[in-house]
Amino acid sequence: RPQDIALLVSAGIKKVECKKRLRVGLLSTGDELIDLGENINFDDDPTLIYDSNRPMILNLLSRWNLDIINLGIVKDNYKKINEKINSVSDDVDLFVTTGGVSAGNKDYLSKIIMDNGKLIVWRVAIKPGRPMAFGNFNNKPFFALPGNPVAAFVCSLIFVYPSINLMLGKIEKPNRKLRLKSSFVKKKMLGRTEYLRAKISDQGLVDIFHSEGSGRISSLSWSDGLVELDENTAEIKKGDTVDFIPYSNFGI
Secondary structure, three states: OHHHHHHHHHOOOOOOOOOOOOEEEEEEEOOOEEOOOOOOOOOOOOOOEEOOHHHHHHHHHHHOOOEEEEEEEEOOOHHHHHHHHHOOOOOOOEEEEEOOOOOOOOOOHHHHHHHHEEEEEEOOOEEOOOOOEEEEEOOEEEEEEOOOHHHHHHHHHHHHHHHHHHHOOOOOOOOOOEEEEEOOOEEOOOOOEEEEEEEEOOOOOEEEOOOOOOOOOHHHHHOOEEEEEOOOOOEEOOOOEEEEEEHHHHOO
16 A cells, blocks of 8 residues: 555665465356347347356456456356366466356256365355355365355455455454444344345435345445344344444455
8 A cells, every 4th residue: 555655665675575466267157147248139038147247256356456367157067167167277376156056956066166176165144145155176265156146246245355365364354344323124034144235324324225135236336335234133123233344344
């Protein structure tokens, strides 16, 4: 940062040891995905959707000063996904993928991780983001994020960001949480942490987006941060104090 440069120069330090930038292999999976700009008639196949996850996460990773190998989109095919990932496994420091990680008959990512290394985590007690998987692929960390855009975004912030900091040798600090009063009511399941897209109102209260659907990408643009409701919370009433995590914590 500029202030760090000033401190180094004032102390007469000309050279410092730095960590090498990490290289990330980024891949989207799904039969339904197409790249923006493809000449597609959606009337002929209304199941198709633009791949919004990869551009979103690519931008996130770039803001975190990482080098990205963009692996594009691979259809739901075990052999093709496995070949694509293996083709760059010697050239990257970690993998981030989206989609193909639930329990459907075309969700291959967890098996691919197991067949090439070790599946350490599959399914986490958070919402959104339950089907996320984490493991080692040829001794490289592998984050298999959910296909739903909001879940992929939340998991990137909560899991990928602190892990990257640790790989870079940074001393991880707890997320700066603001304790603010809520303007909403909410009931939730015990035993699960929930992250709600939220923003601070002009009155200093926390508002949440009107819909919790993981496909509501507009909620990400609308919000300024996340409200974190821990596993021991069952109900929030108007005026209750909640934890608000600003997106600025993550450099966005």
